[in-house]
Amino acid sequence: MLDKAADAYIENRTFDELTLGETASSSHTVTQRDIDLFATVTGDVNPAHVDPAYAETDMFHHIIIQGMWGAGLISAVLGTKLPGPGTIYLGQNLRFRRPVSIGDTITATVTVREKKPEKGDVTLDCVCANQHGESVITGTAFTRAPNVKVRRKRVTLPYVRVGRHDGTTAILARAAGGAPVVTAVVHPVDTASLLAALDAARAGLIVPILIGPAARIQEVATAAGVDISAVRLIDAHDGSAAAAQAVALARSGEVALLMKGDLHTQELMHEVVASQTGLRTARHISHAYLMDIPDYPRPLLLTDVAINIAPTLREKVGIVQNAIDFAHVMGITQPRVAILAAVETVSDRLPSTLDAAALCKMAERGQITGGLLDGPLGFDNAINEAAAAEKRIVSQVAGRADILVVPDLEAGNMLAKQLTFLSGAEAAGVVLGARVPIILSSRADSASTRLASCALGVLLARVGRG
Template sequence: MDAATANPIIENRTYDEMALGDTASLTHTVTQRDIDLFAAVSGDLNPAHVDPDYAAGDMFHHIIVHGMWGAGLISAVLGTRLPGPGAIYLGQDLHFRRPVSVGDTITATVTLREMKPAKKDVVFDCLCTNQAGAAVITGTAFVRAPTEKVRRPRVTMPAVRVERHPGTEAILARARQGGPIPTAVVFPVDALSLAGAVDAAEAGLMTPILVGPEETIRATATAAGLDLSSCRWQAAAHAAAAAAAAVSLVHTGEAAMVMKGDLHTDVLMHPVLDSATGLKTGRQISHAYVLDVPDYPRPLIVTDAAIALRPELEEKAGIVQNAIDLALRIGIAVPRVAILAAVETLSARMPATLDAAALCKMADRGQIKGGVLDGPLAFDNAISEAAAAEKGIVSSVAGRADILVVPDLEAGNILVKQMIFLSGAEAGGIVLGAAVPIVLTSRADSRRTRLISAALGRLLAAPAENG
C-alpha cells in the first residue's frame, strides 16, 4: 500500500524545518488509464501514447509525453511530501532520458541541494528511475518553501473512469475483414433504425435491403439527412408484412442476415419461429449481448436477456452452446462460462443452482462443447477473482468469466441495462440459433450499439475460416 494511502494526514516541511540532503520519493506503476487521463486533460491525442496498437515510430513524442507524465510525479512529491502543502513551484529544468511505457514502475525522488534564505527558496535535484533502476528523468526543480506549518486530513479524490472499449473495436475490425453481406432491414421507418443500417453499410458490414413502405422510409431518410444510395428495396405495407418478407428473402438466398427496425420484437420473431416456414434449424434460438465494460479486462457475453423468458434445463443447454459458439467466433479461444445463481451452493429451493450443476455435468460428458463451465456462481464470484478467493472458490472460471448465463430473462435484462446505463458498457446484441443471424436491437439502443450488433451478425454469417 502506498504511504499516502495508508496515512490519512498530510503534513508539510517549512523552510526552517528543512536541511540540505533532505529527500522524499513517490512510486507509481504506469497504466494506460494514466496516459489516457493525461491526454484527455492536455488535449494531446497523438496516437503514439493514446493508441496501444500504434507502431510508435514517433519515439521523440513518445518520450516527451510520457516524460511529462513523469514530471507530474515529481510535482506530486514536491506538493505532498517535501516541502508539501504551501509550496510554490517556481520552475524546473528537466531532461527526459528514456521512454516511459505502460507497465513501467517509476520512482520520483527529490533531494534538497540549495537553500536561499532571502525569499525562502529551495532547489531540488530530481530523479525518476524505472523498475530497472535506469534514469528516465533528471534535472532540477525550483520551489518557494512554505513558512507556516500545515497539518490536516488528506483529501480523498473522486474516482475517475476512462472509458476505453478495445473489445468492441476489435469486433468491428474483425467483422470488416469479411466484406458486406446482404441484410434484410425490417421496417426501418424511424431515423434511428434507418441510421443504424446506413452506418453498417458505410462500415462495410452489410448491403441493406430496406423492407417496408418505400415512401415512408425515403421521407425519414430525407428528414434525417441519410444517404440511401447503397440500399436495395423490398416493398411491405406494414410491420408484420415486412417481417414475413424478410424471412422470404432469407429462404430465396437474397439475404444472409436480418436486422430489426422500428417494430416490436414479437412481430419480427413470429415468422422467424414459424415451424413450417420460419428460420428454425433444430438449435435453440436464443439471444446474447456482448458487452465491453470499461473496468473488465475482456468482452463479456450475457445470455439470455431477450428471448427465453424462463428456460428449462434443455433450453439452457442450447443457450450455453450458442454463447460458446459466438465467443469462439469473436476470437475467444476457450470460453469460460459462469452459470449464475444467487449462491454458490446447491439448493433444492433455488432451481437455478441445480440447473447450473446439471449443465456443468453435461459439459463434462460432451453434451456441451467448446467451453469450460462452472456453476452455480454468484455474479461477484464470476467476475472478481478477489471475491472468489475470499470465498475459497477454486475454479478456472471464477473471476475470469467470458460468458454469464443468467437464470432467466428478467435477471439478464436488468444486469445488461445496469452495465450499459450505470457502468458505461458498450454492447451489441444478436439472436443465435436461427438459419441466419438476427440483429435484435431495442428502440432505445444507440447508433453505436446497432453498429456493434451488425458486426456480431456479420461475424456469425461469415464462413468459419474467415471468422
C-alpha cells in the same frame, strides 16, 4: 512502526525548517489507464500518445510516460511532502535519460540543495529512478517554500473510470475486412434504425434491403437528409408484413442477415419461429450480448436476455451451446462459461442452482461441447478472482468467465442494462440458432452499439452461423 494516523494528513516543511540534503520521495507504477487519463484530460490524441502501435517507440516512452509521470511525480512530492503545502513551484529543468514503459515503477526523489533567505526560495535536485534503480529523469526544481506551518487532512480523491472499447473497435475492423453481407432491414420507419442501416452500409458491412411502408420510409429519409434512391426498397404495409417478407428472403437465400427496425421484437420473432415458414433449425433460438466493459479484461458474452423468458433445462442447453459456438467465431477457443445464480451452492429451494449443476454434469458427459462450465456461481465470483478466492471456490472458470448464462430473461435484462448504463459497457447483440443471424436493436441503443451489433451479425453470417 508506521503511524497510520499520520498518513491521513499532509504537512509542510517551512523555509526555516528545511535543511540542506533533506529528501522526500513518491512512487507510481505506470499503467495504460494513466495514458488514457492523460489523453482524456488534455484532449491530446496524438497517435504517438494513445495508439498502441506506437507503444514501443522511444518517442512514446519519452514524451508521454516520462514527461507526464516524471514531472507529475516530482510536482506531487514538492506539493505534498517537501517543502509541502503552500509551496510555489517557480520552474524546473529536466533531462530524460532512459525510456519508461507501462509496468515500470518510477520513484521520484527531491533533495534540498540550496536555500535563499531573501524570498524564501529553495532549489532541489530531482531524480526519477525505475524499479532497477536506474535514473530515468534528472534535473532541478525551483520553488518558494512556505513560511507558515500547514497540516491538513489528506484529500480523498474521487474514483475516476477511464476505459477503452478496444473489443468493439476490433470487431468493427474485423467485420469491415470482408465482403458486405446482403441484409434485410425490417420496418426501418424511424430515424435511428434507418440511419443505423445506412451507417453499416457506408462502413462496408452490409448491402441493405429496406422492407416496410415505402412512402413512410422515404419520408423518414427525407427528414433525416439522406438519399436512399440507390437502396433497394420493398413495400410492406406494416411491421408484420415486413417481417414475413424478410423471413421469406432469408429462406430463399437472397439475404444472409436480418436487422430489426422500428417494430416489437415479438412481432419479428413470430415470423422467424413459424413452424412452416420460419427460420428454425435443429438448434434452439437464443440471444447473446457481447459486452465490451472498460473495467473487465476480456470480452464478456451474456445470454439470454431477449428471447427465452424462463428457459427450461433443455432450453438452457441450447442457450449455452449457442453461446459457446458464438464465442468460437469471436476467436475464444475454449470459453469459460459461468452459470449464474444467487448463491454458489446447490439448493432445491433455488431451481436455478439445480439447473446449473445439471448443465455442468452434462458438459462433463459431452452433451455440451467446446467450453469449460462451472456453476452455480454468483455474479461476483464469476467475474472477480478475489471474490472467488474469498469464498474458496477452486475453478478454471470462477473469476475469469468469458460467458455468463443468466437464470432467466428478467435477471439477464437487468444485468445487461446495469453493465451498459452503470459500467460504461458497449453491448452488441445478436439472435443465434436461426438460419441467419438476427440483429435486435433497442430504442435506447447508441449508434455505435447498433453498428457493433451489425458487425457481429456480419461475422456470423460469413461463416454460415445463425
